[in-house]
Amino acid sequence: MDFVLVSMLVVPLFLGILQVGLYLYVRNTVTAAASEGAHYAAVLNRTPADGQARTRELISGVVNDRLVDSVDASATDIDGQPGVEVVVRAHMPALGLWGPSVDFSVAGHAVKETGE
Secondary structure (H helix, E strand, C coil), rough: HHHHHHHHHHHHHHHHHHEEEEEEHHHHHHHHHHHHHHHHCCCCCCHHHHHHEEEEEEEHHHCCCHEEEEEEEEEEEEEEEHHHHHEEEEEEEEECEEEEEEEEEEEEEEECCCCC
């Protein structure tokens, strides 16, 4: 009897902690991929499309593709310097990998190399 009562408290708490850990893992992985994609696109003679493709490649190797809604890359201005921004929009289901989802967006930035 005591085991049932304690389990009703401990199991949901444990599953909630696992869900938060899974969300943080996915968000941090997508953030790192966006940052790496921006740095990749910032190299001389590369375009934002190269960074977008690199970001998709990095994400697809680690995170399920159905969690990522879009990957966009564009040229931008970073403190007066030409740069690249990669934005990833994704969602994370609230119950494991199923159920209603929480949308989030992360961005990576890098200053573009110039030929000077």
